[in-house]
Structures are given as structure tokens and as C-alpha cells.
Amino acid sequence: MPGLIGICSFGEGSEKWNVLRFTYYAMLALQNRGQEAFSIAWVDKATGSLRKVEASGNVEELLPLIDGSSGHVAIGMTSPLVSDHIVEVDGDVRVAVAMDGKTLDHRDRREACKAIGEELSSGSPLHESMLRVATKYRVGYSFLVLTEKGEVGCGRSAVGLKPLTIGSIGFDLGCVASESSALDVIGATYSSIVGAGEIITMTPLTLKRDRVIGATEEPCTFEFVYLARHDSVVFQEDVYRVREEVGKCLARGDEVDCDVVIGVPETSYPIALSYGATRRRAVKLGFVRSGDHIRSALKGSQLERLIGLQLKLNPVPSVVDGKNVVLIDDSIVRGNTLKNVISLLRRKGAVGVHVRIGSPQIVKTCPYGTEIPPRDELIAGNLRLEDIKKVIGCDSIEFLRLEDLERLISKDNVRPCTGCFGGRYAGDVKVD
Amino acid sequence: MIKVLGIGGGAREHSLAEKVAQSAHHPKIYWISEWRNPGIYEICRSTGGEYIIGSTTDPLFVSKRSKTLGVDLVIIGPEEPNFYGVADAVRDAGIPCLGPYRDVAVIEQSKAALRRLQWKYDIPGRLLFRTFRDVRSAKEALNEASKSLTWLQNVVLKPARQAGGKGVKVIEDKQAYLLNEKLTFKMSHIEWLSDYMSGYEDIQDRVLAEECVWGPEYTLHCFTDGKTVVGMPLVQDNKHAFDFDIGPETGGMGSISGPGMALDFITREEYERSLEIVRSVIRAIQDETGKDYIGVAAGQMMVTEIEGPTLIEMYSRLGDPEALNVLAVLKTDILDLAFAICEGRLSKVGVDFEKNAVVVKAVAPEGYPDRKDLAKGHEVLVDRDEVLKRGCKLYWGAAHLEDGRIVTTGSRFVELVAKERSVERAAELVNGCLGLPRLKGWRTLYRVDIGTRELNERRTELAEKVRRLYKFRESRGLLGSRLDWVPGMGLIDPALEVKKYEVDRT
Numbered sequence: 038m039p040g041l042i043g044i045c046s047f048g049e050g051s052e053k054w055n056v057l058r059f060t061y062y063a064m065l066a067l068q069n070r071g072q073e074a075f076s077i078a079w080v081d082k083a084t085g086s087l088r089k090v091e092a093s094g095n096v097e098e099l100l101p102l103i104d105g106s107s108g109h110v111a112i113g114m115t116s117p118l119v120s121d122h123i124v125e126v127d128g129d130v131r132v133a134v135a136m137d138g139k140t141l142d143h144r145d146r147r148e149a150c151k152a153i154g155e156e157l158s159s160g161s162p163l164h165e166s167m168l169r170v171a172t173k174y175r176v177g178y179s180f181l182v183l184t185e186k187g188e189v190g191c192g193r194s195a196v197g198l199k200p201l202t203i204g205s206i207g208f209d210l211g212c213v214a215s216e217s218s219a220l221d222v223i224g225a226t227y228s229s230i231v232g233a234g235e236i237i238t239m240t241p242l243t244l245k246r247d248r249v250i251g252a253t254e255e256p257c258t259f260e261f262v263y264l265a266r267h268d269s270v271v272f273q274e275d276v277y278r279v280r281e282e283v284g285k286c287l288a289r290g291d292e293v294d295c296d297v298v299i300g301v302p303e304t305s306y307p308i309a310l311s312y313g314a315t316r317r318r319a320v321k322l323g324f325v326r327s328g329d330h331i332r333s334a335l336k337g338s339q340l341e342r343l344i345g346l347q348l349k350l351n352p353v354p355s356v357v358d359g360k361n362v363v364l365i366d367d368s369i370v371r372g373n374t375l376k377n378v379i380s381l382l383r384r385k386g387a388v389g390v391h392v393r394i395g396s397p398q399i400v401k402t403c404p405y406g407t408e409i410p411p412r413d414e415l416i417a418g419n420l421r422l423e424d425i426k427k428v429i430g431c432d433s434i435e436f437l438r439l440e441d442l443e444r445l446i447s448k449d450n451v452r453p454c455t456g457c458f459g460g461r462y463a464g465d466v467k468v469d
Numbered sequence: 470m471i472k473v474l475g476i477g478g479g480a481r482e483h484s485l486a487e488k489v490a491q492s493a494h495h496p497k498i499y500w501i502s503e504w505r506n507p508g509i510y511e512i513c514r515s516t517g518g519e520y521i522i523g524s525t526t527d528p529l530f531v532s533k534r535s536k537t538l539g540v541d542l543v544i545i546g547p548e549e550p551n552f553y554g555v556a557d558a559v560r561d562a563g564i565p566c567l568g569p570y571r572d573v574a575v576i577e578q579s580k581a582a583l584r585r586l587q588w589k590y591d592i593p594g595r596l597l598f599r600t601f602r603d604v605r606s607a608k609e610a611l612n613e614a615s616k617s618l619t620w621l622q623n624v625v626l627k628p629a630r631q632a633g634g635k636g637v638k639v640i641e642d643k644q645a646y647l648l649n650e651k652l653t654f655k656m657s658h659i660e661w662l663s664d665y666m667s668g669y670e671d672i673q674d675r676v677l678a679e680e681c682v683w684g685p686e687y688t689l690h691c692f693t694d695g696k697t698v699v700g701m702p703l704v705q706d707n708k709h710a711f712d713f714d715i716g717p718e719t720g721g722m723g724s725i726s727g728p729g730m731a732l733d734f735i736t737r738e739e740y741e742r743s744l745e746i747v748r749s750v751i752r753a754i755q756d757e758t759g760k761d762y763i764g765v766a767a768g769q770m771m772v773t774e775i776e777g778p779t780l781i782e783m784y785s786r787l788g789d790p791e792a793l794n795v796l797a798v799l800k801t802d803i804l805d806l807a808f809a810i811c812e813g814r815l816s817k818v819g820v821d822f823e824k825n826a827v828v829v830k831a832v833a834p835e836g837y838p839d840r841k842d843l844a845k846g847h848e849v850l851v852d853r854d855e856v857l858k859r860g861c862k863l864y865w866g867a868a869h870l871e872d873g874r875i876v877t878t879g880s881r882f883v884e885l886v887a888k889e890r891s892v893e894r895a896a897e898l899v900n901g902c903l904g905l906p907r908l909k910g911w912r913t914l915y916r917v918d919i920g921t922r923e924l925n926e927r928r929t930e931l932a933e934k935v936r937r938l939y940k941f942r943e944s945r946g947l948l949g950s951r952l953d954w955v956p957g958m959g960l961i962d963p964a965l966e967v968k969k970y971e972v973d974r975t
């Protein structure tokens with residue numbers, strides 16, 4: 038689920054652009070897709086060769102590392118995994134490959150990038166090589182490639198699972214990014230999504246596009262539930278709108294006692310707001326956060342997650358004291374967050390805590406590299422609803438129904454991937 | 470028998486020639502162009518006329534030839550002959566000419582002159598602008614704007630003269646954190662422009678800096694004899710070289726029109742306002758020069774949040790590819806129309822258009838638009854019968870016929886046209902033919918997305934957003950007004966600044 042950004046400058050005078058900061062700010066905008074590692078590759082103006090900078094930690098640390106450098110084409114990647122970086126391969130042509138998601142054929146993203154990089158660095162025309170790659174590995178990823186010749190390629194696997202959008206800045210720059218909000222942040226105009234199985238190659242003189250035969254849109258529903266920013270458009274869907282619909286689904290027919298609705302920051306805000314509006318109940322800001330925006334579900338160790346969480350969520354006393362609280366969260370992975378939050382709420386005086394989750398129960402892992410823990414670490418994959426309730430200490434708990442989620446995202450020719458929620462996996466693969 | 474001489478060798482002229490050939494007057498057709506356009510060549514031959522390879526911008530050459538050939542009418546296709554006074558010379562020789570005098574063609578030749586005219590005569594739909602005669606003053610002003618954050622920060626930099634659809638850079642500069650990147654680019658582009666413009670001796674201004682606006686674009690072509698101005702169906706051209714509206718500025722990769730007079734995303738009211746703007750420009754340039762405007766004048770327009778219909782630039786001729794849209798639906802006999810215009814009785818003829826939608830797409834050699842050296846000299850192979858069979862027509866553009874072979878001259882070599890009930894259906898037909906024109910040993914460039922539902926919907930969305938904004942301004946009486954507040958300097962009306970620097974000074 039890394040964040041991807043690629044920028045190519047076009048036409049006469051394209052070398053006058055320095056796109057490194059554009060890339061950096063887009064990466065900053067894509068931190069929701071990973072805050073543990075960042076990497077950037079560009080064709081260096083001074084040397085004419087491919088350069089790469091990578092590090093673990095927050096993207097903000099990138100700026101001093103590229104200070105003084107210049108390039109007119111670049112790709113960047115943010116990742117939730119330490120040492121998950123853009124992979125360079127030195128074949129006949131030197132290339133750098135970034136990926137969101139994963140192929141089924143390789144153990145991890147790094148291996149997948151390496152395999153793809155080897156095919157793309159063979160010296161045969163990039164566009165045709167990319168088509169070959171996408172025909173060979175049909176499922177589970179979006180990717181970007183930069184060659185030392187200054188070509189920028191991108192594509193989505195034939196089974197279109199991970200997002201990718203494309204846009205432009207004036208007559209000069211073409212930009213591809215995981216989410217449209219990253220385009221907004223660098224002042225690019227959003228044009229379209231990159232379609233499932235679509236391969237696009239940009240050079241200063243050309244833009245070529247082709248599509249792998251038999252491609253299908255099978256978007257990752259976890260993008261809507263949790264991953265994407267709610268100011269983004271992904272897969273041609275407005276993320277905020279989907280989350281609002283989720284809130285309505287949860288509210289419909291729900292008659293549980295409710296004095297106040299609060300959302301766990303921040304992904305669940307649109308869900309909580311529309312849940313409250315549908316039930317005509319007050320929605321309040323229940324928590325104050327310390328420190329930066331931390332996405333606790335994806336943090337590495339148990340302790341780190343807990344630290345992240347506790348800093349993130351200090352309840353506001355008057356909002357919950359003496360109240361029946363409906364607490365909205367986007368998903369439950371291990372249940373730690375909720376358990377902790379609920380006990381904090383109770384200590385501040387909440388009378389009842391009713392948990393409503395904006396996604397179905399996560400019962401299986403993701404074979405396409407979304408960092409969902411293995412099955413034995415998933416609370417909903419192991420416990421019955423009654424037991425979950427006891428463990429996290431709530432009065433009641435309801436999940437979004439799988440049918441509702443599927444209905445919200447399905448359209449003509451769009452069949453979402455709901456594998457981790459116990460539904461069908463993209464590409465119809467079987468996972469235990 | 471009537472004899473007609475046409476000037477220019479692109480797809481626009483091929484389509485003009487065909488239209489002339491279809492006239493009820495059955496004219497003999499003669500043509501002058503720098504290269505041998507295969508389509509026009511064929512038309513000249515079949516009507517018993519002649520195709521002459523020669524300069525299209527040499528007034529003396531054209532007027533002499535017109536006389537020796539004894540033609541009854543000259544039709545000028547492209548803009549450059551207008552800037553060199555070809556129409557003047559032809560009319561001096563006593564021959565009717567569909568093409569404007571050099572003095573009035575200045576509305577296209579000098580973007581700076583057009584802007585000044587608009588501000589001097591208070592013609593609506595105008596943009597803030599500044600002109601610069603040297604690199605230093607341009608750099609200073611733009612540097613200063615980046616510090617004071619005035620309108621001049623957010624600019625489009627253009628060559629001050631019409632310069633073959635090149636050199637326009639839209640530099641929206643709204644992210645403070647990318648200010649340095651944009652400023653560096655502005656500085657280097659100013660130098661580029663100045664070098665580029667040093668090739669033109671006919672104008673003093675070098676660099677034009679214009680307020681950057683956003684909104685849907687469209688072209689309104691008009692026939693005029695100087696007294697009457699008749700609007701044609703709106704056309705939308707697409708300037709970006711590549712799909713997704715990405716990539717360098719071209720002369721236009723494809724255009725859509727219809728069904729009917731307006732486009733789906735432009736209202737009838739906006740059409741009328743645009744027409745009034747073009748009329749006012751024609752009136753103003755006639756007042757300035759004392760000459761009648763005879764021929765075609767077109768407004769390249771954008772609906773903007775500031776003022777609604779706004780003039781981006783003027784054409785002194787039909788656009789290319791837009792010409793193919795309007796000519797495809799023109800019902801009136803083009804020669805009747807041309808003579809009426811030349812004789813000042815346009816108000817007496819009815820000008821009629823079919824309701825159909827038209828889609829035109831250009832096919833260019835890879836390398837276009839920035840590397841003509843790579844784009845030219847490739848042999849063209851195309852199955853024209855197959856194009857017809859698939860419901861399209863083919864017009865030859867930058868393609869030269871020599872010894873039975875057709876080779877590219879560096880630009881858009883073919884334009885494909887389909888006429889249908891809806892834009893989407895016409896686009897489907899054209900898309901079915903885009904792969905047919907091929908180049909021996911070289912690749913072609915074209916856009917698939919123009920006219921598709923996805924792109925049309927995006928245009929509509931954009932138009933609706935902008936419309937809401939300008940309508941809001943209108944309801945508050947704020948249409949066209951702008952205000953800046955600079956700490957320490959107070960309220961500033963940039964329009965007054967434009968008037969002071971650009972109108973009063975000259």
C-alpha cells in the first residue's frame with residue numbers, strides 16, 4: 038500500500054524543470070500510505086545518470102537530502118514498511134521500480150520490483166517490455182518505472198486492484214500518483230484514473246498507452262475503508278462519499294441508545310458524521326491528539342502501536358461523561374486500539390459504549406501486500422462476536438455488512454476485492 | 470467559368486478546396502502552397518486548374534499569379550499571408566479576396582495589440598496583461614510579483630507575436646512551497662522567448678505576461694464583410710499533444726463541434742456573449758485602422774470565473790483543425806458566401822449549417838510538435854478506401870506529394886473527420902480509423918480521448934464549476950473586477966495598472 042508519485046516533463050525546454058520538490062510534496066501528501074520509509078529516484082541534471090535517495094523514517098527528512106540536486110523526471114515512494122524502497126536494477130539500461138501492492142508470484146514487494154526491473158532493463162523498448170510484464174504478472178499491483186534515459190512508465194496490473202491516477206501541470210509536466218489528492222497538492226490537474234491493465238509510457242516527446250487484454254477493475258475495498266485520504270478520488274470514486282454511505286448503512290435500522298456519536302480520528306470522521314446525521318444525533322469531537330498524525334493500525338510492534346494510539350486519543354471529558362456513546366471506527370484489526378479507547382472513555386465517565394465499525398470483520402490477510410497481519414493476529418478471524426465484545430469491553434458492536442460494502446463500490450464492470458473481509462479475492466485467488 | 474485561387478497547404482485548405490469544388494458554380498480551382506498537398510493537388514487536377522508550389526506569404530507573387538491566371542476570387546487559408554499583406558495586394562490588383570487586410574489582421578498577429586485594443590475600447594472578456602520589450606524588465610517584474618504576490622505571479626508567458634502556436638507556458642503559481650521552482654522556470658522561459666522572438670522583426674514587444682485563468686475553451690468563428698458578423702457553430706479544439714490533456718502545446722490534436730450551434734457544455738447565452746465580444750473586436754480594429762474587416766475572424770474563448778466568456782486570442786482565419794468542423798456542416802454554397810462577403814452584402818445571404826456533431830482528429834509523426842527534424846521526411850501509407858468504408862473522411866495536411874510518394878513535412882499530416890448525430894458517435898468512427906494512416910519505419914501520434922464520453926463529461930463538469938463562479942460574481946455586480954491588497958500599499962485595482970502601463974503609455 039505504498040504511495041507512488043511519478044513526474045515527467047515534456048517538450049522543448051523540459052530540462053529546465055526541476056521536479057524534485059514537486060515529487061517531495063506529493064510524497065508528503067501520500068504519507069497516509071506509509072510513514073516508515075521513503076525513497077526517490079531521478080535522472081540527475083549534473084551527471085545525467087540515475088540517482089536514488091532512500092531512508093527509513095518520516096518523509097520530511099527527505100528535503101535536506103535532495104537539496105541542491107536537480108532532475109526533470111523523478112519517481113517517489115512512501116512505504117509503511119522499514120527498508121521498503123524503490124528498487125534499482127542495472128541491466129543494459131539502468132532502471133528504478135516502485136510498487137504499490139504486490140504480484141502473487143513473488144515473496145515480497147522487493148522481489149517483485151527486482152523481477153520486473155530485470156525485464157525492464159533488458160534494453161528492449163520500455164513500453165513493450167512493460168506490456169509483457171503486465172501480461173505475465175496479472176494481479177495485485179500498480180507500478181512506476183524510471184529509466185536512465187528519462188522515460189517514466191507506469192501501469193496497473195490486469196486485475197486492477199491498486200489505485201493510480203494521472204494528471205498534468207500546464208503544457209509541461211505529466212504526473213501519476215496513487216491518489217488524486219497528491220496531484221492537488223502539487224497543483225496538478227487531475228485527468229483520469231489509469232485503467233486496469235493500462236500501461237503508460239511518458240518521454241519528453243511522447244505519451245503511449247496500451248491495455249493488457251482481458252483486464253478487469255477489481256479495486257481493493259480497504260482503500261475506501263482505511264487507506265486512501267478522504268479528499269482523494271481513487272478508482273473514479275470519491276472516497277469521502279463512500280465513507281458517508283458507510284455511515285448511513287451503519288445507522289439504518291440501528292436503534293441503540295445514543296446521546297453522542299464520536300469517531301476515532303481521523304479516517305472514521307466522515308462515517309461518524311453521516312451516522313449521526315442519519316440518526317439525528319449529535320456528533321462531537323471526542324478526542325484530542327498529541328503529536329503528528331500517526332496511523333496506529335500499521336505500526337510495527339505492539340508497543341509502538343500502543344504508544345501511537347495513546348498519544349492520539351485523549352478523550353474530552355464533557356463529551357462522554359454520563360453519556361451513551363456510539364463510537365465509530367473504520368476497522369478492527371487486532372482490537373487493541375478499541376480496547377484501549379473504550380477503557381479511556383469509561384474512565385472519563387461514559388455510561389455505555391456502542392461500537393460501530395465502518396467495515397466488515399477482517400478475517401483474512403492480504404496476499405497483495407496490504408499490511409494486514411497474519412490470520413492468527415486478527416481478532417475477528419479468531420473470535421466470535423460475543424467474545425470480541427467481552428475482550429474490548431463494549432456494550433454492543435456492529436460491523437458494516439459485507440453485502441453493503443460490495444454494493445457501495447460495485448458498478449458495471451467493477452467487482453471489488455473483499456478477500457480480507459471473507460469475500461472474494463481479486464483475481465479469484467484462494468487464500469487460507 | 471469561375472476560377473478560384475486558394476492559398477496554403479494544410480488540412481484546413483484541403484477541406485476548403487473540397488468545399489469550393491462542391492460549389493454549384495463548378496469552378497476551376499488553382500492553389501498555391503509551399504509543398505504539394507496530395508488532396509488539393511487532386512482537386513486542382515480534376516477541376517482543370519493548377520497547383521503551384523511557391524511562397525504563400527509573398528504578396529507580389531500571389532497577386533501577380535492571380536492576375537496572370539485570371540482568377541475571380543482568392544481564398545486565403547492560413548494566418549501568415551494575412552500578416553504579410555497578401556490580401557491587400559490581391560485586392561489592389563482588383564481581385565476579390567476572402568482574407569483580411571494586414572492592418573486588421575494585427576488582432577491575431579500581435580497578442581499584445583489585441584489586449585491593448587480590448588482595454589482601450591472596454592471590450593468585455595479581457596485579461597490582465599503586461600508586455601516587455603527586453604529580458605531584464607520582464608525578469609524584474611516577475612521577480613517582484615513573486616515577492617509581493619500580485620496577479621503577475623500567476624501567469625501565462627507568451628511570445629507577444631503569433632508565433633506558430635509555440636512558446637506559450639501556463640505557469641499557475643499557487644503553491645507557496647513550489648514558488649522557487651516556478652520562478653526559476655519563468656526566468657529561463659523569458660530568455661527562451663526573447664531569443665525565439667528575435668527572429669521576428671515586425672514587432673517591438675517580445676514577451677507577453679498574462680493573467681492565468683482556467684475554464685473550458687472553445688472557438689467561435691465568424692464570417693464578416695466589415696458590416697455584418699455571422700457566427701458559426703462553436704468548436705472545441707484540444708491543444709495538448711497527448712491523451713489525458715497532458716503534454717506540450719500543439720496546433721491542435723482534434724476538435725469537436727455540435728450538435729447544433731453551441732457545444733454541450735456552453736450555453737446559448739454564453740454563445741451570444743462571445744459573439745458580441747468578437748463583434749466588438751472587429752468594430753474596434755476597424756475604427757483604429759479605418760479598414761473593413763473582410764473574411765473570417767474567430768475568437769478563441771474560455772469561460773472564466775472572473776468574467777464568463779473571455780477572449781484568449783483572435784484568429785484572422787479559420788482554425789486548423791477547427792475549420793474542418795465548421796466546413797463539414799456549412800450548407801450555404803461557399804462561393805456565393807465568399808462573393809457576398811467580398812462585395813459587402815453578407816447581410817443579404819442566409820448562412821446555414823447542418824445540426825450534426827463533427828469530430829476531427831489529427832495524426833502527426835512522432836516528434837511533433839517540438840522536434841520537426843524527427844517528424845519530417847517519412848513516407849505515408851494509408852488505405853483511403855478503408856477510411857471511407859469506416860465512415861470517415863481523410864484530409865491531407867503537412868504531407869508532400871513527390872514522384873508518387875507522399876512524405877511528411879514535419880507536422881500533422883492527416884486529419885480524419887466524421888459527422889454524426891452525437892459527438893461520441895462521431896468520435897467512435899474517427900477512433901476506428903486513427904491506426905490507418907501509417908508511416909514507413911516511423912511512429913504516429915494521435916489522441917484517442919477527444920470526443921469520448923469521459924472527456925466530454927469532464928469538460929461539462931469544469932464548465933459547470935466555472936459558470937457557478939462567474940454567475941455568482943455577476944449577481945453581485947463583480948463581473949470582471951479584481952482587487953488586490955498589498956500590505957503597506959493598500960488596495961490595488963490591477964486593471965488600473967494595466968491601463969496605466971499598457972494603454973495610456975502608447
Ligand SMILES: Nc1ncnc2c1ncn2[C@@H]1O[C@H](COP(=O)(O)OP(=O)(O)OP(=O)(O)O)[C@@H](O)[C@H]1O
Pocket residue numbers: 596625627631632633634635636637639679680681682683686708718719720721769781782
Ligand atoms: N491566460 C491564460 N490562462 C490560461 N491558459 C491560457 C491562457 N492563455 C493561453 N492559455 C492556454 O494556452 C493555449 C495557447 O494559447 P494561445 O492561443 O494564446 O497561443 P497560440 O500559441 O497562439 O495558440 P494557437 O495555436 O491557437 O494559435 C490556449 O489554448 C490555452 O489552453
